[in-house]
Amino acid sequence: MKTLDKKITYLLSAGLLAAAIMVLLYMDHNRTTYNYSLSILQRSAIYAVAAVAMNLLTGFTGLFSLGQAGFMAIGAYTVAILTIPVAQRPSVYYISGIAEPLAQATAPLWAALLLGGLFAALLGFFIGYPVLRLKSDYLAIATLGFSEIIRAFIAAPMLNRVTNGSYGLKSIPGFPSTLMVFLISGLCIFLMVLVIRSSYGRAFQAIREDEIAAESMGIGLFKHKQMAFVISCFFTGISGGMLAVFMRSIDSKTFQIGLTYDILLIVVLGGIGSITGSVLGSFLMTAGREWLRFFDNPLTIAGVQVPLFRTGFRMVIFSLILMAVVLYYRKGLMGTKEFSWNGIYAFLQRLGQKRSKTRPGKEGGNDE
Amino acid sequence: MSSTILLQHTLTGISLGGAYALIAIGYTMVYGILRLINFAHGDIFMMAGYFMIFAMASMPWFIAIPLVMILTVMLGIAVEQVAYKPLRSAPRMSIMISAIGVSYLLQNLATYLFTALPRGYPEIPYLKKILHIGDVSASLVTIITPFLTVALTFLLIALINHTKLGMAMRAVSRDYETSQLMGIKINRVISATFAIGSLLAFIGSLLYFTDRMTVFPFSGTLPGLKCFVAAVLGGIGSIPGAVVGGFILGIGETVLVAMGYSTFSDAFTFAILIVMLLFRPTGLFGEKVTDKV
Numbered sequence: 001m002k003t004l005d006k007k008i009t010y011l012l013s014a015g016l017l018a019a020a021i022m023v024l025l026y027m028d029h030n031r032t033t034y035n036y037s038l039s040i041l042q043r044s045a046i047y048a049v050a051a052v053a054m055n056l057l058t059g060f061t062g063l064f065s066l067g068q069a070g071f072m073a074i075g076a077y078t079v080a081i082l083t084i085p086v087a088q089r090p091s092v093y094y095i096s097g098i099a100e101p102l103a104q105a106t107a108p109l110w111a112a113l114l115l116g117g118l119f120a121a122l123l124g125f126f127i128g129y130p131v132l133r134l135k136s137d138y139l140a141i142a143t144l145g146f147s148e149i150i151r152a153f154i155a156a157p158m159l160n161r162v163t164n165g166s167y168g169l170k171s172i173p174g175f176p177s178t179l180m181v182f183l184i185s186g187l188c189i190f191l192m193v194l195v196i197r198s199s200y201g202r203a204f205q206a207i208r209e210d211e212i213a214a215e216s217m218g219i220g221l222f223k224h225k226q227m228a229f230v231i232s233c234f235f236t237g238i239s240g241g242m243l244a245v246f247m248r249s250i251d252s253k254t255f256q257i258g259l260t261y262d263i264l265l266i267v268v269l270g271g272i273g274s275i276t277g278s279v280l281g282s283f284l285m286t287a288g289r290e291w292l293r294f295f296d297n298p299l300t301i302a303g304v305q306v307p308l309f310r311t312g313f314r315m316v317i318f319s320l321i322l323m324a325v326v327l328y329y330r331k332g333l334m335g336t337k338e339f340s341w342n343g344i345y346a347f348l349q350r351l352g353q354k355r356s357k358t359r360p361g362k363e364g365g366n367d368e
Numbered sequence: 369m370s371s372t373i374l375l376q377h378t379l380t381g382i383s384l385g386g387a388y389a390l391i392a393i394g395y396t397m398v399y400g401i402l403r404l405i406n407f408a409h410g411d412i413f414m415m416a417g418y419f420m421i422f423a424m425a426s427m428p429w430f431i432a433i434p435l436v437m438i439l440t441v442m443l444g445i446a447v448e449q450v451a452y453k454p455l456r457s458a459p460r461m462s463i464m465i466s467a468i469g470v471s472y473l474l475q476n477l478a479t480y481l482f483t484a485l486p487r488g489y490p491e492i493p494y495l496k497k498i499l500h501i502g503d504v505s506a507s508l509v510t511i512i513t514p515f516l517t518v519a520l521t522f523l524l525i526a527l528i529n530h531t532k533l534g535m536a537m538r539a540v541s542r543d544y545e546t547s548q549l550m551g552i553k554i555n556r557v558i559s560a561t562f563a564i565g566s567l568l569a570f571i572g573s574l575l576y577f578t579d580r581m582t583v584f585p586f587s588g589t590l591p592g593l594k595c596f597v598a599a600v601l602g603g604i605g606s607i608p609g610a611v612v613g614g615f616i617l618g619i620g621e622t623v624l625v626a627m628g629y630s631t632f633s634d635a636f637t638f639a640i641l642i643v644m645l646l647f648r649p650t651g652l653f654g655e656k657v658t659d660k661v
Contacts, residue, residue, distance in 0.1 A: 131645075133646075137403075137404075137464060140464065141641065145641045148638050152635035156632065257593075264465065264468060268465055310480075313480055315480065319473040319477075322472065322473075323451065323470065326462070327451065327454055330462055
């Protein structure tokens, strides 16, 4: 099949990127009208980072970890503690005061995010030693356990002077500009793509396919698993930090198991092993919840009130859709494929050839 | 700590442990056969609590209990039929994700049907009666729970060791495909396993919620995970192991709460899990393969 010239694909990508930035700038400019859509887009960008980080682990290395919420909590609390303005700290920590060394500690947002990621990565490094020896579901349950332990420590009264215990942290300054979320998320995802495409990334994929074969090809199993885990934790931490800045106030309940499940379902929806799938999935998941909001409102057709429509119905529909994807469309939206211009081109060509009847299909195509 | 208080806490711990043990059996049996962490089990337990609230609102307890028992069993079997059966030949990760999906669905369904506000659990006559033994006072349910748990465990072990169904279960858990070749109807055995698991989850919910008083859509999540830990602690696949694990966790948790570390009571459970997985992944009773179901 004919493929596109490389130059054209670059041009198309640049065009798409420029168009996306233009749209975002336009929305940012008319913020009063688009505030709601912008906040959906911001949230999906933040979730996308966490989803791609999970995909790096689950889809590309074959390690099923359920510790996302815990690592996000580490990132979120680091960023929150370092960025809350010093003047407002006494009012945030009004219950038991703030610990001495932290009272004056501040960092600019970028440094706080980086530090949040590094702390998460460091913890991942230590947790990795014991848990990465475990296989499939035991690994999942052990990481889930660690995530709950992290949460318990954050909520513990002994750490009241650091994390403000169960009262949570408030008055976190938001992002200085709306575009910054997309910029940081884009950068994080780009870096993860670089990792996946590097020789290390290929080693990860070899481990996913067959551990024994990979080992006999000279790939250090534990070293590479550890590396994938630490990298994933790093970016999960950053996305947690961004979530804290986005939400402006956090507490330990934000990082319950439900958050991990949300990210897992994003990855499943987008396709386990597809980065563009995860990005698409996080948008669909975040936006889908909002789109389905009309299910929550009472609906009256021709004077008759439709019985099922009331609060909570949308989440039922939403989980039914997810179950349908899990059961009948296990590959998710993208499978293990990536979005590529060549894929679209091939798709269009096929459309052209089969003039008679067009088959509904999805974008995407060639494995890069 | 005076001996009375100690005794009081031990009693509470044993009672909580009994409820945990009953739920843990459901996990261990399903894992033994399907190699699946049935994340939805905790939510079936939660749903049983809700069913009971509504049944008790309109009927006397001696009709409500059997009715809810049947409903819970049907829910358990339905979950298996809808969410796990189509994935028999799928990779294990898919089945696990499906289990998480079902758990998510059941929680959202409960939020939709019964709202997110906690609802009071009905008082079943006799169970709440307070008894005084010396200085220690306990409700009847607290005292009944451990005995009921042990009795049910023995009954279940007898079922597994001495009936045809039990033999089939042992065979399936040993080797899935071979037992199919030997003419065992796998789907029927798996349904039976889910039925027994759900039945015990119902009894567990009866004991657990009578003490806790309220049910809300997420009240199954944490007990569910803890009971899975109990199953791992005792050696996954082993029924006596799950019971012992349930009691250890229940007592440990109560002791921590009594000592004033209630925020760490959940972390304690998971710490036990991690230590166990590192040093003895087969669990306390894991070696006895014959007990596997």
